Amino acid sequence: DAGVTQSPTHLIKTRGQQVTLRCSPISGHKSVSWYQQVLGQGPQFIFQYYEKEERGRGNFPDRFSARQFPNYSSELNVNALLLGDSALYLCASSLRTVGGTEAFFGQGTRLTVV
Amino acid sequence: QKEVEQDPGPLSVPEGAIVSLNCTYSNSAFQYFMWYRQYSRKGPELLMYTYSSGNKEDGRFTAQVDKSSKYISLFIRDSQPSDSATYLCAPVTGGGNKLTFGTGTQLKVEL
Numbered sequence: 493d494a495g496v497t498q499s500p501t502h503l504i505k506t507r508g509q510q511v512t513l514r515c516s517p518i519s520g521h522k523s524v525s526w527y528q529q530v531l532g533q534g535p536q537f538i539f540q541y542y543e544k545e546e547r548g549r550g551n552f553p554d555r556f557s558a559r560q561f562p563n564y565s566s567e568l569n570v571n572a573l574l575l576g577d578s579a580l581y582l583c584a585s586s587l588r589t590v591g592g593t594e595a596f597f598g599q600g601t602r603l604t605v606v
Numbered sequence: 607q608k609e610v611e612q613d614p615g616p617l618s619v620p621e622g623a624i625v626s627l628n629c630t631y632s633n634s635a636f637q638y639f640m641w642y643r644q645y646s647r648k649g650p651e652l653l654m655y656t657y658s659s660g661n662k663e664d665g666r667f668t669a670q671v672d673k674s675s676k677y678i679s680l681f682i683r684d685s686q687p688s689d690s691a692t693y694l695c696a697p698v699t700g701g702g703n704k705l706t707f708g709t710g711t712q713l714k715v716e717l
Contacts, residue, residue: 496649525704534612534694534707535650548703582649584705591638591702597649 494519496585496598504604505573513568513601515583521596523547523589524566526558527582529600535582541566542589573605609633612695612708621717625682629695629708632676636697639671640705641680644692653693654680685715 497516505511517524523542527535537550541560560566570577580602586595612629619625627641638657642650654669656662662669670679678695692712696705 498649527705527707532614532709534610534696534709535705537704537706540703542703550704580647580649589701589703590705591698591700594652594655595640595705596652597642599649602647 496583496596498581498583498598498601500601501599502602502604504606507573507575507605509573510569510571511573511603513570513581513583513603515566515568515585515598517564517566517583517585518596521585521587522564523586524560524564525584525586525590525595526566526568527584527597528552529580529582531579538568540590547589570603575605578603578605607632608708609706610695610697610708613711614709616712616714618714618716619685621685621687621715623685623715625685625689625713625715627680627682627693627695627711627713629678629697630676631678631697631706633697633699633706634673634676635699635702636706637700638698638702639669639678640696640698641667641669642694642696643689644694644710646691650694685713687715687717690714 525540526538529535540548580600668681692710
């Protein structure tokens with residue numbers, strides 16, 4: 493079975509640009525969450541989507557947005573990129589909301605903002 | 607105070623040693639406790655998942671939760687060089703929508 497897949501794996505963008513990251517969850521999983529991991533830190537929660545509805549949002553500015561599609565795949569958009577947005581962006585897939593079930597991560601998208 | 611505290615290490619041990627990795631947390635609502643292993647420049651890999659207090663064993667790994675003291679541990683027996691990675695604890699509330707990660711402990715198992 494395919495695990496969580498994320499694309500692209502690496503990305504370099506210029507300050508002020510916009511970026512879209514993509515995630516396909518494990519087959520049968522209806523929840524997708526996004527996390528940001530800065531070097532040397534643990535992942536920080538950005539969003540959770542379950543059944544195509546936003547179920548949670550972390551402490552991130554409105555420049556960050558996301559959506560979930562009918563096939564449960566998801567996109568994370570970041571506008572007006574800042575140098576501080578450079579990080580590993582992780583997508584996690586779970587059967588339902590995270591509390592009470594395992595969450596599995598993809599390999600991440602490494603975003604570098606220059 | 608962070609919700610989840612974890613000693614960042616690095617922790618260096620000889621091959622075959624027993625390793626103890628620990629986290630403390632402050633949110634009494636946490637009910638589920640996950641441990642992830644993350645190799646350099648990769649996504650976190652789920653190791654173990656426990657509910658409430660007690661122990662859970664899986665091969666060389668044992669997860670322990672003490673809710674009375676808000677203390678989470680992961681023990682690795684007979685550690686191997688392939689165990690060298692960063693270990694992240696991640697508790698979550700019942701029905702919660704997010705994992706709250708510690709900073710991760712970097713472990714190096716040397717030959």
